[in-house]
Amino acid sequence: MLQVNGPRLWASLMEMAKIGATGRGGVRRLALTDEDRRGRDLFATWCREAGMSVSVDAIGNLFARREGTDPAQKPVLIGSHLDTQPEGGRFDGVYGVLAALELVRTLNDHGISTEKPIEIVSWTNEEGARFTPAMLGSAVFVAATPLQAALETQDVDGVTLAQALRQCGYQGERPATGQAVDSYFEAHIEQGPVLENHGNSIGVVTGGQAIRWLDVAVTGVAAHAGTTPMPYRKDAFFASAEMALALEAIAQRFAPQGLVTIGQAGIAASSRNTIAARVAFTVDLRHPDDAQIAAMERELRDAFAQIAKRRGLNVAIDSNWTSPATPFDESCVRFVEDASQALGYRYERIVSGAGHDAILLARHVPTAMVFIPCVDGLSHNEAEDALPEDVTCGANVLINAVLARAVALACTPA
Amino acid sequence: MLQVNGPRLWASLMEMAKIGATGRGGVRRLALTDEDRRGRDLFATWCREAGMSVSVDAIGNLFARREGTDPAQKPVLIGSHLDTQPEGGRFDGVYGVLAALELVRTLNDHGISTEKPIEIVSWTNEEGARFTPAMLGSAVFVAATPLQAALETQDVDGVTLAQALRQCGYQGERPATGQAVDSYFEAHIEQGPVLENHGNSIGVVTGGQAIRWLDVAVTGVAAHAGTTPMPYRKDAFFASAEMALALEAIAQRFAPQGLVTIGQAGIAASSRNTIAARVAFTVDLRHPDDAQIAAMERELRDAFAQIAKRRGLNVAIDSNWTSPATPFDESCVRFVEDASQALGYRYERIVSGAGHDAILLARHVPTAMVFIPCVDGLSHNEAEDALPEDVTCGANVLINAVLARAVALACTPA
Numbered sequence: 163m164l165q166v167n168g169p170r171l172w173a174s175l176m177e178m179a180k181i182g183a184t185g186r187g188g189v190r191r192l193a194l195t196d197e198d199r200r201g202r203d204l205f206a207t208w209c210r211e212a213g214m215s216v217s218v219d220a221i222g223n224l225f226a227r228r229e230g231t232d233p234a235q236k237p238v239l240i241g242s243h244l245d246t247q248p249e250g251g252r253f254d255g256v257y258g259v260l261a262a263l264e265l266v267r268t269l270n271d272h273g274i275s276t277e278k279p280i281e282i283v284s285w286t287n288e289e290g291a292r293f294t295p296a297m298l299g300s301a302v303f304v305a306a307t308p309l310q311a312a313l314e315t316q317d318v319d320g321v322t323l324a325q326a327l328r329q330c331g332y333q334g335e336r337p338a339t340g341q342a343v344d345s346y347f348e349a350h351i352e353q354g355p356v357l358e359n360h361g362n363s364i365g366v367v368t369g370g371q372a373i374r375w376l377d378v379a380v381t382g383v384a385a386h387a388g389t390t391p392m393p394y395r396k397d398a399f400f401a402s403a404e405m406a407l408a409l410e411a412i413a414q415r416f417a418p419q420g421l422v423t424i425g426q427a428g429i430a431a432s433s434r435n436t437i438a439a440r441v442a443f444t445v446d447l448r449h450p451d452d453a454q455i456a457a458m459e460r461e462l463r464d465a466f467a468q469i470a471k472r473r474g475l476n477v478a479i480d481s482n483w484t485s486p487a488t489p490f491d492e493s494c495v496r497f498v499e500d501a502s503q504a505l506g507y508r509y510e511r512i513v514s515g516a517g518h519d520a521i522l523l524a525r526h527v528p529t530a531m532v533f534i535p536c537v538d539g540l541s542h543n544e545a546e547d548a549l550p551e552d553v554t555c556g557a558n559v560l561i562n563a564v565l566a567r568a569v570a571l572a573c574t575p576a
Numbered sequence: 577m578l579q580v581n582g583p584r585l586w587a588s589l590m591e592m593a594k595i596g597a598t599g600r601g602g603v604r605r606l607a608l609t610d611e612d613r614r615g616r617d618l619f620a621t622w623c624r625e626a627g628m629s630v631s632v633d634a635i636g637n638l639f640a641r642r643e644g645t646d647p648a649q650k651p652v653l654i655g656s657h658l659d660t661q662p663e664g665g666r667f668d669g670v671y672g673v674l675a676a677l678e679l680v681r682t683l684n685d686h687g688i689s690t691e692k693p694i695e696i697v698s699w700t701n702e703e704g705a706r707f708t709p710a711m712l713g714s715a716v717f718v719a720a721t722p723l724q725a726a727l728e729t730q731d732v733d734g735v736t737l738a739q740a741l742r743q744c745g746y747q748g749e750r751p752a753t754g755q756a757v758d759s760y761f762e763a764h765i766e767q768g769p770v771l772e773n774h775g776n777s778i779g780v781v782t783g784g785q786a787i788r789w790l791d792v793a794v795t796g797v798a799a800h801a802g803t804t805p806m807p808y809r810k811d812a813f814f815a816s817a818e819m820a821l822a823l824e825a826i827a828q829r830f831a832p833q834g835l836v837t838i839g840q841a842g843i844a845a846s847s848r849n850t851i852a853a854r855v856a857f858t859v860d861l862r863h864p865d866d867a868q869i870a871a872m873e874r875e876l877r878d879a880f881a882q883i884a885k886r887r888g889l890n891v892a893i894d895s896n897w898t899s900p901a902t903p904f905d906e907s908c909v910r911f912v913e914d915a916s917q918a919l920g921y922r923y924e925r926i927v928s929g930a931g932h933d934a935i936l937l938a939r940h941v942p943t944a945m946v947f948i949p950c951v952d953g954l955s956h957n958e959a960e961d962a963l964p965e966d967v968t969c970g971a972n973v974l975i976n977a978v979l980a981r982a983v984a985l986a987c988t989p990a
Contacts, residue, residue, distance in 0.1 A: 354803025371802065375848060387837035387860045388785065389768030389929030390953065392827050399838045403820035410814050413806050423801035424813045425848045432840040434789060434858045444848045446801045515803030539804065 163505050164268065166561055168554030171264040175553070178204060178244075178260065179252040188544025189252055193245040193287035194222065194326035201244045202332060205259060205284060212266050214282070218334025221302040221312055222286035222327045225336070228266050230279040231571060236344040237279035238568045239527070240265065240560070242519065243288035243299075250289070251546020253351045253536065253553075259284045261349040261557040268561055276568035278344050285519045286332075292317050293326075300519035304526045305339045345494055345567050346523040349532040349560045351548055353516050355539030363555045364509035365533030366499045370521035371419075371513050372455040372487035376445040378405070378466065382475040384431075384439035396475045399429060399438035405477070408465040409445065416458055419513070421448040444482070450513040452487045488521045491528035494567065498530045501562035507555050516541075532559050577919050578682065580975055582968030585678040589967065592618060592658075592674065593666040602958025603666055607659040607701035608636065608740035615658045616746060619673060619698060626680050628696070632748025635716040635726055636700035636741045639750070642680050644693040645985060650758040651693035652982040653941070654679065654974070656933065657702035657713075664703070665960020667765045667950065667967075673698045675763040675971040682975055691983035692758050699933045700746075706731050707740075714933035718940045719753045759908055759981050760937040763946040763974045765962055767930050769953030777969045778923035779947030780913045783903035784935035785833075785927050786869040789896040790859040792819070792880065796889040798845075798853035810889045813843060813852035819891070822879040823859065830872055833927070835862040858896070864927040866901045902935050905942035908981065912944045915976035921969050930955075946973050 181201045182191035191197040202224055206216045209226035217225045227237065242258025262282040269276070285303070290296025293315045301307035313324035327333035352358075357365050382396035406424055413422040427443035445462065449455035463479055470477035495511075502509040512533060514521065520531045534556035537547040595615045596605035605611040616638055620630045623640035631639045641651065656672025676696040683690070699717070704710025707729045715721035727738035741747035766772075771779050796810035820838055827836040841857035859876065863869035877893055884891040909925075916923035926947060928935065934945045948970035951961040 352803065353800055354805075355808050356803075356805060359808070373802070385953070386767055386930060386955065387835065387839060388787070388862055388931070389766065389770075389955075390835075391768075391770060391832060392835060393832075394769050394773070394953070397837070399841060400820055400824050403817035403824075406814055406817035407821060410817075418805060418807075421801065421804075421806060423811070423849065423851055425801060425843070425850050425852060426846040427813060427841065427843055429839070429841055434839045435837065435860050436839050437837055438839060446849050448802055516800060517802075539799070539808070541800065541803075 164272065164561055164565065166264045166268045166554065166557040168550065170267065171260060171557055172550050172553060174208070174260045174263065175252060175256065178256055182246065184249065184544055186544045188546065189246045189250050190248055191244065191246045192248065192292040193289065194292065194323070194330045194332065196330065198245055199330035199332065202284065205244060208263055209282065212263065212270060214266065217336045218332055219336040220309055220334060220338040221299050222332040222334065223299045223303060223338065224284040224332065226282045228280045230276050230568065232277045235278040236342045237281040238564055239281050239283055239343045239346045240348070240564060241283035241285065242348050242350060243285045245287060245289050247289050247291050247542045249544050251541060251543060253546055253548045254353065254541050255288055257351060257548070257553065258349045261560050264557050265561045265564060275571040276565065277571065278568040280564070280568055287323070288519055293323050296517060297519050297522055300522045302338045303341065304522050306522060309338050343527050345528040346520060347494070347530055347560060347564050348518060348520040349556050350518060351536040351541060352533040353536060353541035356512060357533060357535035358537070358539060360510060362508045362510050363534065363552050364502045364507045364559055365512035366495060366502060366509055367490060367514050367531035367533055368495055368511050369450065369487065369489035369513060369524065370518070371448045371450040371515065372452050373485040374447040374455055374459055375482040377480045377482050378443050378445060379478045380405070380441045380470065380475060382437070382439055385437045387435040387437060390437060395437055396473065397437050398441040398475060401469055401473045401475055402427070402441040402443060404469050405466050408469060409462060412458055412461050412465070416449060416454060419450055420454065420458055422446070448515070450487055488524050490524050490530050494528045494530035497563040497566040498532055498559060500566070501559045504562065505558055507559065530563065532556050532563070578686065578975055578979065580678045580682045580968065580971040581685070582964065584681065585674060585971055586964050586967060588622070588674045588677065589666060589670065592670055596660065598663065598958055600958045602960065603660045603664050604662055605658065605660040606662065606706040607703065608706065608737070608744050608746065610744065612659055613744035613746065616698065619658060622677055623696065626677065626684060628680065631750045632746055633750040634723055634748060634752040635713050636746040636748065637713045637717060637752065638698040638746065640696045642694045644690050644982065646691045649692040650756045651695040652978055653695050653697055653757045653760045654762070654978060655697035655699065656762050656764060657699045659701060659703050661703050661705050661956045663958050665955060665957060667960055667962045668767065668955050669702055671765055671962070671967065672763045675974050678971050679975045679978060689985045690979065691985065694978070694982055701737070702933055707737050711931060711933055711936055714936045716752045717755065718936050720936060723752050757941050759942040760934060761908070761944055761974060761978050762932060762934040763970050764932060765950040765955060766947040767950060767955035770926060771947060771949035772951070772953060774924060776922045776924050777948065777966050778916045778921045778973055779926035780909060780916060780923055781904060781928050781945035781947055782909055782925050783864065783901065783927060783938065784931070785862045785864040785929065786866050786901035787899040788861040788869055788873055791894045791896045792857050792859060793892045794855045794884065794889060796851070796853055799851045801849040801851060804851060809851055810887065811851050812855040812889060815883055815887045815889055816841070816855040816857060818883050819880050822883065823876060826872055826875050826879070830863060830868060833864055834868065834872055836860070862929070864901055902938050904938050904944050908942045908944035911977040911980040912946055912973060914980070915973045918976065919972055921973065944977065946970050946977070
């Protein structure tokens with residue numbers, strides 16, 4: 163099996179991590195800032211040195227192309243993103259971009275051509291930390307978000323994305339939408355603890371899970387904490403607590419794939435000695451299967467309504483946002499799995515818990531992802547870390563999966 | 577049995593309610609504001625018209641004295657407060673002051689003398705709505721709070737209580753502490769739903785309940801809502817929800833007198849798709865018995881510690897404030913109960929759920945209170961209301977209880 167140059171990939175990761183390096187081992191390279199420009203410049207330079215042609219589209223997505231042998235073929239797209247969270251790590255996003263670069267460098271080393279062209283992409287504003295929402299560059303690419311709307315998005319200082327693109331010199335000529343693509347591959351750290359806990363080096367990602375965000379408002383009656391006997395109370399907080407535990411029980415019934423989180427909760431006009439009249443909380447439901455997440459929501463609505471009825475108070479449940487399950491292309495997933503197996507790595511099939519550009523691409527293009535473990539499951543954190551051997555394993559899986567799809571023509575003259 | 581002039585008392589209540597009247601039937605007469613000054617002026621005028629001598633102490637407590645026949649006797653003190661909440665009602669506090677005035681007017685009508693002098697008091701800043709804490713005037717009177725500290729207390733605009741006293745002309749010459757008192761009686765609306773629900777007109781108050789305020793902090797681990805399987809989570813919100821329900825179960829074990837409230841709760845650095853790392857919430861425990869409230873707190877600490885241990889996260893429980901149970905003087909309570917019975921009213925013994933000046937007085941002076949129902953248990957609310965017949969009943973109980981203590985000498989020449 164073909165293998166990449168692990169130390170070279172690691173050195174490139176560490177070199178890139180210097181741009182926007184924080185004092186505590188992390189990286190701050192917010193989208194379209196001066197740090198992001200320097201990161202893009204370095205990456206573009208490396209791509210040109212690897213013989214690729216660089217282009218930028220109207221939303222700032224950065225492409226580097228290695229031609230294939232068959233001019234009729236659409237490119238296999240590989241990449242991720244170079245922007246980071248405000249207190250981000252050295253691997254989130256950048257690993258997928260530089261693993262793709264290492265892939266091309268390795269093909270060059272071995273004089274390997276492919277029938278299909280290979281294009282590396284670094285998507286604009288994947289993190290959503292400077293401009294909202296996240297994954298804006300890939301959303302425009304697949305026409306899920308109109309270009310104009312994306313360009314008008316403002317950061318907290320009122321700078322539009324269009325202004326930021328011009329300021330950092332990455333508003334390109336290439337059309338942002340309508341680019342024909344053969345398939346999309348992305349390598350990424352898992353951003354969770356599963357691979358590490360299972361002792362696996364590779365996650366063969368089968369798709370993105372469905373997500374449902376709900377807003378729950380529980381309305382009881384405010385009353386004096388000292389003068390109101392317990393049986394007369396309509397306490398919105400105790401009702402909410404019972405709903406929370408009912409939600410946890412739903413997760414158990416849909417284990418292991420059902421996930422439930424109450425990330426935000428508050429008591430309106432709260433006072434230490436006043437019975438809570440109104441509690442608002444959020445619910446985040448996840449499941450890789452659309453039918454199962456729908457069942458979770460139904461159970462939630464039934465349970466919450468019953469609790470409210472029994473306690474004599476009111477509950478309102480509003481849908482805030484939903485995202486359907488996104489299964490990846492089975493043939494592309496197989497390429498990743500076959501490569502992992504052929505290389506002799508410990509791997510497992512895994513669902514992507516977080517959002518990725520690949521999730522958006524997968525709705526339009528045959529897509530697969532390769533996960534590698536991150537230490538303690540930490541991400542979006544300056545302490546984010548990955549082991550050099552895992553970094554190499556992931557790139558080895560990526561190159562063999564991509565070559566299967568791009569049709570390698572071994573050892574043609576360089 | 578002697579009976580007051582109910583319509584006259586009601587008319588005085590309605591006349592006083594015009595001062596600071598809100599558009600929605602309530603009253604806004606914050607302590608030592610211009611509205612409070614006008615209320616005090618009207619009350620002082622009424623007292624002088626009833627033949628009483630008016631004096632003001634150094635913290636602004638307003639006294640009106642009707643002499644007794646025995647110069648060696650200390651006065652029976654009767655009163656409450658004229659200040660209100662920002663959106664307060666027409667009865668909270670003012671009822672106890674004007675019921676005391678009606679008591680003296682009725683004694684005058686019938687030419688009744690008492691051995692002991694009678695003094696009516698309107699305490700400064702009972703509500704705690706302008707200056708914190710509540711019950712400041714009575715706290716200084718019983719030397720629970722130093723005068724100087726009370727005078728230096730500031731409102732939200734930085735005005736000290738001393739400045740406010742001078743501005744409204746109610747910083748008096750009389751010493752605020754060291755006044756010898758025979759006993760203290762206070763009539764008040766219940767501020768809860770018990771009397772109304774039981775169909776009783778009178779609550780014979782047996783004392784104030786013990787209160788313990790706790791601050792609870794639950795610390796888990798923040799993690800991504802989408803990438804962290806349920807078994808790996810240390811979710812501080814679900815743990816807090818379980819603690820809340822354990823607390824509710826404690827109230828059931830200490831029913832009917834044990835009360836538990838979580839009035840404030842929040843998730844630190846909360847985000848809809850991040851597992852809660854830190855939840856802080858308050859606990860308000862109440863029970864009329866010190867030993868029982870101590871047992872409630874022990875059970876709480878045990879239960880919370882077990883939940884935290886089982887879930888693998890940390891809980892810290894800090895005592896914020898405690899107030900011991902304050903039983904009233906049994907002989908004074910009997911005077912109230914005997915009067916209720918002799919008048920043929922439906923009554924019950926009841927514990928005061930809210931704080932009152934009487935609770936502070938009771939720690940130093942034989943004390944009792946008379947409760948009357950308030951409609952729907954509402955108080956601290958512009959919709960606060962009381963029925964005219966209950967207003968009259970309460971004043972009738974008050975006058976007969978006070979006369980039993982002050983030793984009435986019927987029908988002496990006026």
